[in-house]
Amino acid sequence: MSEIFQRNCAVLERWPQILQRLLAEAPESLPAELVEGNGSTLSVSGVQLTSRHDRISEAQLQADSLPANSPEVHVYGTGLGDVQRVLLTSRSLQRLHVHILNGALFALVLQLLEQDDWLNDPRVVLTYAGDQTEIKLPFFALPAELVLADDFNARIRDRLVSEVHVGFSNQPFAPDTPENLQLLEQARTLLQRDTDVGVLFGTQPGREVFIIATGPSLQQHLPRLRAIWDAADRPLFMCVDTALVSLRKHGIEPDIVVSIDHRITPRYLPPDNTAHIALVYLPRLDEKLLSAWRGPRYVGYSTSPLYAQIRQQIPRAQLFVGGSVIHPAIDLAVKMGACRVTLFGADFAFPGERTHTGWQDGDLGPPANLSRHWVLDGRGNKVKTQLNFRGYLIELERYIAQHPHVRFYNTSRDGALIAGAEFDPDWTAP
Structure with missing residues (x-):
């Protein structure tokens, strides 16, 4: 020494x-x-x-x-x-x-x-x-x-x-960019017409909610989800926008779809035959897509400064957004009164070198082979991811820590380990 x-x-x-x-x-x-x-x-x-x-x-x-x-x-x-x-x-x-x-x-x-x-x-x-x-x-x-x-x-x-990186990540949501000003102005008419998402708060006290995302692990659960969807006394099915196509291919019509990204088009969120599906969205979503949606539409804001001015003019309730559409979906479930939230396809990673269920590698973002980052999966192994996915995971873990009265469950060990979410033994393979 x-x-x-x-x-x-x-x-x-x-x-x-x-x-x-x-x-x-x-x-x-x-x-x-x-x-x-x-x-x-x-x-x-x-x-x-x-x-x-x-x-x-x-x-x-x-x-x-x-x-x-x-x-x-x-x-x-x-x-x-x-x-x-x-x-x-x-x-x-x-x-x-x-x-x-x-x-x-x-x-x-x-x-x-x-x-x-x-x-x-x-x-x-x-x-x-x-x-x-x-x-x-x-x-x-x-x-x-x-x-x-x-x-x-x-x-x-x-x-x-x-x-x-938070300053850089928030740049696309600056309230004074020409694109954002135009999108919010276009949203004004529907924003005034559509129902405040706040009317859904407290409507499902004590109910279990399935939150269905588009990660690769969703694929293994689709047949069983279809069987449960047919049951009379089932959980509430809520999905993110890009999961709708896969669910409908398997005969599942979710109760609620959540969408927040202005880049979502009818290819990713087809509005046809949606009379029995509610859509919860944030302003800036594609106006034509919204107008074509057949089911009820509910609108809210995030806490972003992007909505500061229009929020004063047209008040609506708020949902938590931490970069991904899964955040407002989970927050909506909690605010509706869910006592238990079960996550499907919430991988925040690319297990098996795949990016999403129901989409070709690269359809919804960079392909898996370009990933240079990793997280630990549910077995303690490193699995590929991208930097923004890691950020979404972090914000979800923080949200879970702030809501100890709700039980959160994960249904796959293949994706990222989510701190605070237990593995549901009824769904999760060893």
């Missing part, structure tokens, strides 16, 4: 459990090398931990991105200690939470570089990021470790990435 490592470990005795975990890590497994410029840094798997020219200036820039004079700050990733040192120069800082994103990487740094200075500061709290279920604000996430995060800390990494 090197002298540097011994000094670092002596300080880490402040957190004996963390120290034992770090001693059990395998830093020798990391392909690390020294990278030099005007200064130097470490590179791991081709990813530089910091600038190789001016680490302190970079750390100062990163620290300056946090709210000024914050008494409590969270740093995700340990890096080479530079950001921690800069932050600890602030007299207003009372607590610095440092969350390890890669245990082996931090163990390697502890062997090579002195970290005892910032670790010894009484304001520092050290944890593994994966020991928490949610991220904390305000935070700075070290960019290199968002790439290098290990599997144990991946769920928190996913939440950090989603939070960092």
